[in-house]
Amino acid sequence: MNWWWSRSINTALQQNVEYCGTHEISYQNVGLVIGITGVVGNSLAETLSSTDTPGGPWKVYGVSRRGKPVCSIAKVRYIQCDVSVSTDVQAKLSTLKDVTHIFWVTSAFDLSTAKCCEINGAMFRSVLNAVIPNAPNVCHICLQTGAMHYMEIQRSIDGKLHVISHDPPFTEDMERLENIHNFYYTLEDVLFDEVSRKPSLTWSIHRPDLIFGFSHHSMLNxxxxxxxxxxxxxxxxxxxxxxxxxxxxxSYSNASDANLVAEHQIWAALGAQGKNKAFNITNGDVFxxxxxxxxxxxxxxxxxxxxxxxxxxxxxxxxxxxxxxxxxxxxxxxxxxxxxxxxxxxxxxxxxxxxGGTSRLCSINRSKEYGFIGFRNSINSFIFWIQ
Incomplete structure (x- = not known):
């Protein structure tokens, strides 16, 4: 049975890698997760540490500003690093010479402003500049943005929220909204600039909607x-x-299970069909x-x-x-x-x-057309993360 399908129906074996004495594990891939304590970062930590995950066994570095969380994953190598401080990034991440895959699942979130774009772009660029020149085997970057790629929320003087949006369902081929400040666009531009200078480096962009997951420290939990x-x-x-x-x-809404988003990123990072493309990723149903x-x-x-x-x-x-x-x-x-x-x-x-204010349903046809068959039942997902 396909691994992604198995996890979707909760039959996949999910166990962490175990060390046996001083035996040294031979890792097939090395993931660097920026934002390890967020809802998707937490799911990536658990999923990449599982014994049956494709591309494994994975060595996992996890970066967060707060460092190792209370509910930590035993086999993740946590690195306390403020990615908004370039000197901290250079000192702590330039030494990671064995990284093969970068998973960017963090942000400095705010309503759309030029300052927000500047901060997020600088953080992403700083990490790439520290890691890529020093890790010769880096082959793929997963960039997580979101359904806000297709809309902008503005707050008026009276405090009311106003939404500028494409007409849903949102599809990946929609043009960027004009004359707005959207830091997702900035992150994409940083990514495209980086990969243009290294032809062997592939990328994928992942746009979840409302994420159901777990984190003690996340602005979107x-x-x-x-x-x-x-x-x-x-x-x-x-x-x-x-x-x-x-x-x-x-109204009908979309959700994106954090484990599903992690699985989607691993799928794109490993398979040829998911490389060099942007994908929406939701559970595949509505609620x-x-x-x-x-x-x-x-x-x-x-x-x-x-x-x-x-x-x-x-x-x-x-x-x-x-x-x-x-x-x-x-x-x-x-x-x-x-x-x-x-x-x-x-x-x-x-x-x-x-x-509310607008519908934000996303189409996931592109993911299915390129071979991703993972899904979640949104009600079951909601219950899972409550428990």
């Missing part, structure tokens, strides 16, 4: 954020009300928030209400302003890993996502 919201509702004995618009509640909200309530064990048309839209950012001590008590009472509410709750991101 929507599953974790909603679990924290639901847990606080349960603790305070109040119902779980949907904090978004009726439009978002009823409605009205479906997931009931699942969330059941999983957390909180009273389900859903969307209440009699109430005005809830701002999670406002609602959670004074809940820091509540979260501290929940952590203490349940013997959880010590975290602050600021660390685990991405309220501005959740408010922006659930406020």
């Amino acid at each position: 929507i599953v974790g954020t909603l679990c924290v919201y639901a847990t606080i509702c349960k603790h305070e004995c109040i119902p779980l009300i949907f904090p978004g618009t009726k439009e978002v509640w009823d 409605k928030w009205k479906q997931l909200w009931k699942v969330l309530a059941e999983q957390i064990g909180v009273e389900y209400v859903g969307f209440d048309e009699t109430e005005k839209i809830i701002s999670l950012s406002e609602m959670m302003k004074d809940k820091g001590t509540v979260w501290e008590k929940i952590v203490r009472d349940n013997n959880l890993v010590s975290t602050t509410l600021r660390e685990v709750g991405l309220w501005d991101f959740a408010d922006m996502l659930l406020a």
Whole structure:
């Protein structure tokens, strides 16, 4: 059975590489994951460390600003490095001479600004400049961007969000939006410049939509954020009300399972069909928030209400302003890993996502046409990452 298909239906063997005494493992490939503590970085760490992963056994370097996380993968070599500081990058990454594949799954996220483009472009360029000249066997770069490639969100003076977008479903052959600041475009330009100077170096671009995954430290961990919201509702004995618009509640949406995104990147990095192309990557189905909200309530064990048309839209950012001590008590009472509410709750991101404003469905036909057969059931994926 195909490895990607097996993982999609949860029959693949997923085990970490084990060392036996002082036996030295002969690695077939060496992955450098920039953003190892993010939702996809975490999935790449686990997937590349599995014994049955194609291209393996893999040696894995994981780079993050915070260093080794509490929930770390035993066989990943964690490197604490601030990729926004070029001297730190040169000192710590130029020594990695055995790297064969670079996985860029990080960003300095903000609404579209020229400064955001400058910062993200400089980080990416700094890493490539440190690694590629010193690692002669580097053969492929995976660049992760996202469905925001096809749209721009602007905040007006009154604080309201306005969306400029292509007409969905989004396809990879759509032209870039004009006269906007989108750091995904900047990252692509840095990538194209780098590979143009080394003909043997291949690349792939991966554009997930809303990512379902796990991370203690990510600006885009929507599953974790909603679990924290639901847990606080349960603790305070109040119902779980949907904090978004009726439009978002009823509309179809895409999700991208973090493990699936990792598998997609490995597929492109190893196979000829996935090289030198950009791909959308979603689970292959659609969901409605009205479906997931009931699942969330059941999983957390909180009273389900859903969307209440009699109430005005809830701002999670406002609602959670004074809940820091509540979260501290929940952590203490349940013997959880010590975290602050600021660390685990991405309220501005959740408010922006659930406020809606436009459909953002993506077509994944190109991935299927070039041979990628991985998929996920979005409801099952949501449950998996909650648990």
